[in-house]
Amino acid sequence: QVHLVQSGAEVKKYGASMKVSCKASGYPFISFGISWVRQAPGQGLEWMGWISAYNGDTKYAQKLQGRVTMTTDTSTTTAYMELRSLRSDDTAVYYCARVVGSTYAFDIWGQGTMVSVSS
């Protein structure tokens, strides 16, 4: 079965960095991209960016440019998302999701990682 399993909840201080992992299993890792999507409490879904598991190409949402870095480790079939200079509005549940086809649909999602940022 196809699974994406994310790392656990984190509490961070204002200005710190966070790094969430997303372990993929049950499919050929390099055949699909991974996107990261976040959801602030009580809010909608916000796309953060995408990484190709095949060659590491990335595309980030404009508002996060310069603060976010997405990477993959093909040896462990794990994707990572690092967000720096955290502020209170980065408090959210962070999801990784597998990207399929030219429709850019997200067919498999991780369980989500809650990250709380406090001063």
Added chain:
Amino acid sequence: SYVLTQPPSVSVAPGKTARITCGGNNIGGKSVNWYQQKPGQAPVLVIYYHSDRPSGIPERFSGSNSGNTATLTISRVEAGDEADYYCQVWDSSSDVVFGGGTKLTVL
């Protein structure tokens, strides 16, 4: 940037048909995906490429897309369909865009 507009809420009685709209400029020319999200859970893809259903998604879920509006239709609504629903497209200028979400209430 590209914007997708959804109604905040839709209510429907059990057994009836729910229609959730997603408005966007010439959205009919784009591939639209729809997600269902229940409280405390990750989203689930229910429709992709306008009207295709992933395996395991009931035939009661269907999608259409034309002009400036895409529509998710849920036939014979059940209590278990109560959730938030999000539309999503990829746009060349904005990359991935989500609608604001629609809360479906089953009366």
